[in-house]
């Protein structure tokens with residue numbers, strides 16, 4: 001392990017609440033180390049697209065059995081808007097960046113994994129190997145590929161949503177609901193989401209109201225249920241969100257009515273963060289996710305799917321688990337072929 005790394009570890013690990021600026025310094029130091037080592041190898045056992053919890057957990061599993069991997073990380077993380085990460089046993093409340101650094105400390109002990117902090121823009125199967133192409137013109141070969149590039153949230157779904165996202169407008173009650181305890185919750189969206197979430201956030205809330213945001217999909221049965229449960233229901237389209245310093249204060253509807261709410265549950269539509277799997281020929285589901293044929297296996301031999309791309313439930317712990325599984329499946333296939 002290099003002197004630079006040891007120095008940063010010694011100042012980072014004892015202090016859990018240091019600013020994220022330190023973490024960026026550490027990432028920079030890793031970039032320097034990569035350059036100093038004469039850049040990356042030309043062939044790896046596994047090419048991992050994504051340096052979030054899924055990709056890093058895959059890398060840890062791979063390095064533990066003596067295989068090599070390159071983690072490609074364009075440094076766009078889904079939970080970047082959240083200062084802290086909840087509901088990860090033993091790491092509850094830690095900054096998401098710090099968790100990634102701790103996983104890298106684990107990986108780096110085995111000296112089998114390199115990092116490329118740049119975007120992969122194309123990927124092809126050439127003979128028995130996969131070839132990944134970076135935005136700077138470099139390329140790298142690998143025997144297997146793990147797609148852990150995550151999904152992106154379409155925050156344009158409501159005006160100003162970006163301003164409150166990850167703080168007072170959230171998608172997952174297990175991630176950030178407790179921090180909004182005692183709030184007046186607006187639960188926004190289609191009935192499958194709002195009716196599911198209403199019962200989950202009720203114990204945390206001062207009040208809950210459902211905002212259909214113009215959806216015509218609320219059935220008579222849904223509306224009867226909402227009425228019986230005495231939940232406030234607003235069918236109109238939301239035209240504005242207002243507040244100060246990322247703290248939501250009110251919602252405006254298309255009829256001009258304003259409702260004071262200081263917390264919002266909403267699940268914006270998501271899409272794949274990259275089309276690399278499509279370029280490889282991976283089949284998609286009708287919802288636009290990668291089709292998983294078995295556990296973490298895609299429809300293309302040698303290509304595995306991990307993290308938010310692989311799971312219905314999106315959380316750091318679940319992403320890590322599927323990453324670890326994808327790493328193990330990739331190594332098992334390589335090991336079997338090379339025995």
Ligand SMILES: Cc1cc2nc3c(=O)[nH]c(=O)nc-3n(C[C@H](O)[C@H](O)[C@H](O)COP(=O)(O)OP(=O)(O)OC[C@H]3O[C@@H](n4cnc5c(N)ncnc54)[C@H](O)[C@@H]3O)c2cc1C
Pocket residue numbers: 049050051052053054055072073074075076077078079080081082084085086087088118119120121148149150151153165166174175176273274276306307308309314315316317319
């Ligand atoms: C606002 C918010 C708050 C959240 N809070 C919590 C929480 O408190 N607790 C919790 O458990 N979960 C939380 N989540 C969910 C959690 O963030 C995700 O489930 C988790 O990050 C998924 O991990 P991942 O590795 O699959 O993807 P990501 O973390 O999104 O990582 C994707 C990686 O792929 C890289 N990438 C993408 N395309 C390319 C490319 N072409 N080339 C190279 N690299 C590429 C990105 O740079 C990144 O490194 C939150 C989500 C959001 C939106």
